[in-house]
Amino acid sequence: SVESWFKLKIVVEKSTVPVRTAEAIEKILCHNTNSKGIKYQILSNPEFLSEGTAIQDFLNPDRVLIGGSQCPEGLEAIQKLKAIYAHWVPEDRMITTNLWSAELSKLADNAFLAQRISSINAIKNTKIGPKFLNASVGFGGSCFQKDILNLVYICDSNGLTEVANYWKQVIKVNDYQKSRFVKRVVTSMFNTVSGKKIAILGFAFKKHTSDTRKTPAIDVCKGLLGDNTCLSIYDPCVTEEQIQKDLSMDVSVVGDAYEATKDAHGICILTEWDEFKNIDYQSVYDNMHKPAFVFDGRNILNVDKLREIGFIVYSIGRPLEQWLKNMPQQA
Ligand SMILES: NC(=O)C1=CN([C@@H]2O[C@H](COP(=O)(O)OP(=O)(O)OC[C@H]3O[C@@H](n4cnc5c(N)ncnc54)[C@H](O)[C@@H]3O)[C@@H](O)[C@H]2O)C=CC1
């Protein structure tokens, strides 16, 4: 009947949450509505979209994961949610499982993606698959670190100390990657960047977003500012206010790459924005102090062309040129 239909509610958990959150939600709801005779089925339907491609990912997901209680009511609730997705997602891309497996899968998925990035950053072998595997100055974003720490916590609480340490190491390697980049900049520029102007191109944690949460640019900029450098920052999407808030100081934020690089001693590419590939680097070079350095933290620039112009170039994952080889390497 309509009345009983209204008394069965399905709650869908989309956020990435600690394992067993669905159980907690169910308990809280049941204890608060018992007297009204309402019954709940909680489903875990973790979100796998990436920022910057959210709409495409939503419309054409690799997979849709739905976890629910394995009792008849739970299985029915799973089918109801599947029926909604069936409007645009093929059946074979939908995976159903129990509640905690769905919650855990999402954490494991993010931890695995982050681990692969840390691995490629440590090895930098261009032969290892190009799909979702670009060496970089480090991964950022609001989710990877939080989800790995979540996984570490579950492992620790279940006595899996070695496994917890394994995942913790992914974060440590990522932190190392950022500090190593800063050291590379400093050592290349005669062991100090004090008083020198460095242009920072890109501040968002990846292209096609203005999101700066846990962006590697924060740590790199703070590292350079620690050596008293003068930063001039440009990002096509991130606001001046946001950058100053993230760095907790009044740094110079400018409106384009040419202004940022004018009279600079070095350039750091920290986000892989496409427009950075199309800058007139000859005119940038002409307006910089010499020797002029480029540190490409996203491996997006044409290194040979830049070297022809006269730049000294360091690009993540590529062979070092003689200049850099001759500099004392601390990292
Ligand atoms: N941003 C992304 O691309 C993706 C995010 N996710 C997951 O989706 C969830 C949301 O992500 P975002 O939208 O990026 O985060 P967000 O930080 O933009 O939004 C989170 C919202 O939750 C609110 N909030 C936080 N704690 C709360 C509490 N205790 N009670 C009530 N409200 C609270 C905050 O005020 C904020 O409005 C996260 O679990 C994230 O891991 C999953 C896949 C992709």
Ligand SMILES: O=C(O)[C@H]1O[C@H](OP(=O)(O)OP(=O)(O)OC[C@H]2O[C@@H](n3ccc(=O)[nH]c3=O)[C@H](O)[C@@H]2O)[C@H](O)[C@@H](O)[C@@H]1O
């Ligand atoms: O749970 C989430 O929030 C989402 O987290 C990530 O998505 P997102 O954080 O939007 O961005 P990614 O494209 O994964 O990039 C994360 C960071 O890794 C870096 N990255 C990514 C890929 C790569 O090859 N190399 C690399 O350094 C990016 O620049 C960025 O800083 C996952 O890719 C999504 O599957 C997941 O749904």
